[in-house]
Amino acid sequence: MERSYDIAKEIHDQLIKTAEAIPVFDSEFDPQIRVADERFGDFQANGTLPFAKKKQLNPRDLAKTLIDSLPENKEWEVSIAGPGFINFKLARTCLYQWLKAFSHREQIEAALATKEPKRVTLDFSSPNTAKQMHVGHIRSTIIGESLSRLLKLNGHQVTKDNHLGDWGTQFGILLYAIKREKIDLNNLGDQPIARLENLYRIGNQWIKENKQALKTAREELVKLQGGDEENLRLWQKIRDLSMESFEEVYDLLGVSFDHAHGESFYRDQVDSIYQSLESHGICQEDNGALVVFHPEHKRFAKQPFIIRKSDGASNYATTDLATLSYRSKEWRSEQIIYVTDGRQRDHFEQLFLTSRKWFEAEARKIPVLSHVWFGTILGEDNKAIKTRDGQPIKLVDLLDEAIRRATQMVLEKNPELSPEEIRRRACAIGLGAVKYADLSQDRTLDYVFSWEKLLAMQGNTAPYLQYAVARVHSIFRKLNTSPDELIEKAGLPQTEAERKLARKLIFFPTAIKQATQELKPHFLCTYLFELATDFSSFYNQDKVMVPEVEVQGIRLLLCQTTQTYLEIGLEMLGIETLTEM
RNA sequence: GCACCCGUAGCUCAAUUGGAUAGAGUGCCUGGCUACGGACCAGGAGGUUGGGGGUUCGACUCCCUCCGGGUGUGCCA
Numbered sequence: 084m085e086r087s088y089d090i091a092k093e094i095h096d097q098l099i100k101t102a103e104a105i106p107v108f109d110s111e112f113d114p115q116i117r118v119a120d121e122r123f124g125d126f127q128a129n130g131t132l133p134f135a136k137k138k139q140l141n142p143r144d145l146a147k148t149l150i151d152s153l154p155e156n157k158e159w160e161v162s163i164a165g166p167g168f169i170n171f172k173l174a175r176t177c178l179y180q181w182l183k184a185f186s187h188r189e190q191i192e193a194a195l196a197t198k199e200p201k202r203v204t205l206d207f208s209s210p211n212t213a214k215q216m217h218v219g220h221i222r223s224t225i226i227g228e229s230l231s232r233l234l235k236l237n238g239h240q241v242t243k244d245n246h247l248g249d250w251g252t253q254f255g256i257l258l259y260a261i262k263r264e265k266i267d268l269n270n271l272g273d274q275p276i277a278r279l280e281n282l283y284r285i286g287n288q289w290i291k292e293n294k295q296a297l298k299t300a301r302e303e304l305v306k307l308q309g310g311d312e313e314n315l316r317l318w319q320k321i322r323d324l325s326m327e328s329f330e331e332v333y334d335l336l337g338v339s340f341d342h343a344h345g346e347s348f349y350r351d352q353v354d355s356i357y358q359s360l361e362s363h364g365i366c367q368e369d370n371g372a373l374v375v376f377h378p379e380h381k382r383f384a385k386q387p388f389i390i391r392k393s394d395g396a397s398n399y400a401t402t403d404l405a406t407l408s409y410r411s412k413e414w415r416s417e418q419i420i421y422v423t424d425g426r427q428r429d430h431f432e433q434l435f436l437t438s439r440k441w442f443e444a445e446a447r448k449i450p451v452l453s454h455v456w457f458g459t460i461l462g463e464d465n466k467a468i469k470t471r472d473g474q475p476i477k478l479v480d481l482l483d484e485a486i487r488r489a490t491q492m493v494l495e496k497n498p499e500l501s502p503e504e505i506r507r508r509a510c511a512i513g514l515g516a517v518k519y520a521d522l523s524q525d526r527t528l529d530y531v532f533s534w535e536k537l538l539a540m541q542g543n544t545a546p547y548l549q550y551a552v553a554r555v556h557s558i559f560r561k562l563n564t565s566p567d568e569l570i571e572k573a574g575l576p577q578t579e580a581e582r583k584l585a586r587k588l589i590f591f592p593t594a595i596k597q598a599t600q601e602l603k604p605h606f607l608c609t610y611l612f613e614l615a616t617d618f619s620s621f622y623n624q625d626k627v628m629v630p631e632v633e634v635q636g637i638r639l640l641l642c643q644t645t646q647t648y649l650e651i652g653l654e655m656l657g658i659e660t661l662t663e664m
Numbered sequence: 665g666c667a668c669c670c671g672u673a674g675c676u677c678a679a680u681u682g683g684a685u686a687g688a689g690u691g692c693c694u695g696g697c698u699a700c701g702g703a704c705c706a707g708g709a710g711g712u713u714g715g716g717g718g719u720u721c722g723a724c725u726c727c728c729u730c731c732g733g734g735u736g737u738g739c740c741a
Contacts, residue, residue: 115683117680118680120685122684122685123684127683127684129682129683132682132683132721132722135721136720142721164684165683165684165721165722166683166684166721167721168683168684209741211741251741252740252741253740253741346741369738370738371739372738372739374739381666381667382666382667382668382737385666385737386667386736386737387738387739388738389738389739391739392738393738393739398739398740398741399741424741425668425669425735425736426735426736427736427741428668428669428735428736429668430736430741459734459735461734465733465734466734467735492703496701496703512703523677523678524676524677525677525678527669528670528677529669529670529734530676530677533676535676536676539689539690540703541690541703541704542688542689542690542703543678543688543689543690544689546703547689547703549703550704553701554700554704557700558700558701562700590680593680597680601681605677605678606680609678609679609688612688612689613688616688619704620705622704622705623696623699623704623706627700628700664703
């Protein structure tokens with residue numbers, strides 16, 4: 084029989100099939116296969132308990148009936164425990180076959196690729212132009228990139244779109260300040276974005292103090308939105324400068340996009356949005372603004388979704404509607420995922436409600452809409468992060484500091500390396516640490532920014548995982564020959580540590596599935612850390628280079644498979660691996 | 665006011681969505697390279713899951729209530 088990649092699913096299917104032939108079971112029965120506590124087995128089926136409850140049956144008897152009907156099987160031992168759990172303990176031969184069948188990348192990729200690929204648009208990072216990226220942007224950028232990799236690994240077609248904030252009210256103020264100060268955008272010095280940020284701050288101060296200044300700034304915005312050539316040219320230059328500064332960060336982080344349309348891309352479509360929504364009676368005038376209410380909703384019956392401000396200008400609700408429509412129409416997106424701060428949850432809930440009504444009215448099929456929100460990075464005062472002078476920590480500064488600290492550690496171990504090699508390793512380690520620190524906790528939780536937390540290199544961290552990978556490479560280097568031939572002669576796993584590691588490896592598909600379904604990379608992090616831990620324990624206990632070919636073979640197979648999974652897993656987190664550290 | 669999120673070991677976090685005796689890291693204590701690399705490994709101490717009540721075979725998870733922290737709530741994104 085061919086070894087199935089997802090053993091949990093294999094057990095699930097087997098139980099369903101068996102239950103179908105037993106009269107007391109019906110279609111409501113869900114086996115609920117879960118990874119079992121190590122004390123009880125490898126997988127467990129919890130499903131008989133809730134089913135027995137619903138049918139007023141004895142759960143232990145029900146479980147017994149079910150396992151008595153299971154066909155003869157050499158793959159796993161089955162037993163009943165406690166109130167009616169069914170435990171499955173995999174035979175060593177089963178683990179062995181699985182390892183042999185799924186130790187290489189191509190095998191894994193083929194096994195994970197879905198038969199129903201979807202076109203998914205991933206909207207993430209999305210910084211505002213004319214501003215520097217600060218630590219707050221790290222979450223959307225890193226989570227988004229990780230999700231795109233996970234979705235692709237599962238066989239989906241992903242389009243990554245950096246939805247820049249490049250068309251807001253801020254440009255009126257900025258253009259006003261640029262003109263008043265007679266600034267030459269081609270001559271802003273080596274920190275052009277910092278200059279622009281400063282200009283904006285000054286401009287903002289002026290308009291608060293002076294009514295005439297406020298009026299002029301508004302006029303600049305109207306001129307820009309009206310297509311004024313001079314203002315458009317300045318705006319474009321600001322956008323270009325901003326993109327350059329973003330690219331610097333994205334290069335460091337290994338993040339890329341297919342598009343960076345930004346809000347400005349949709350500026351000519353806002354009128355048709357108003358018309359369409361008005362013609363379908365979805366929106367209404369209220370206090371001079373065009374708004375959408377949702378009477379069926381407890382909160383949004385009263386809290387409006389403003390799609391046109393009372394001064395006639397569009398806002399991000401308008402461009403988000405246009406963007407959604409565009410992605411559905413032009414890219415034929417079947418799902419759109421937005422990765423943003425949790426404070427925007429109301430906005431997206433309203434956007435989704437409005438879009439569903441709109442698409443229904445136009446008889447268009449609406450994509451699946453997912454708001455992947457994350458918690459805020461806080462300062463010591465438990466408020467959204469700010470440094471002492473009121474400016475958030477710049478993202479490049481965080482990344483530079485991470486690289487600096489990693490450089491010290493690399494130098495300590497290998498002072499003789501070339502500067503390029505030190506830099507390469509320090510980037511992988513330092514940036515990996517930062518990414519992992521963020522990705523490894525549930526994204527919905529806020530956390531207090533701390534250098535100590537983000538730059539930790541011991542324990543449950545990226546360097547620990549990278550170290551495990553480097554150790555496997557080290558073993559293979561010592562081997563001095565391709566392991567494949569030796570692996571051919573592998574015997575069954577024998578020792579405690581071998582079995583424990585093999586057992587952990589078979590849970591990889593479960594971890595990937597969970598992280599992808601929930602759009603939560605931390606599930607994968609937890610798994611990878613456990614895998615690396617079991618591997619570390621294994622190579623400390625069981626020497627790989629031993630004369631017995633069967634023993635050496637299985638240990639090499641375990642090393643090879645562990646390496647493959649750690650490398651794929653880290654790649655899904657956007658973290659680089661090294662062959663030596 | 666209304667709505668939402670959060671509260672788990674000294675600290676930072678998990679807990680397979682209602683499953684078995686709540687697990688890791690860090691810090692603290694003890695031990696381990698003449699070994700394939702010590703960013704490591706083995707072990708120990710550390711808990712009334714904010715408090716109280718309820719639902720049930722079973723609750724960190726669901727419901728009610730109270731306490732504490734945070735966010736959103738009409739013209740920023």
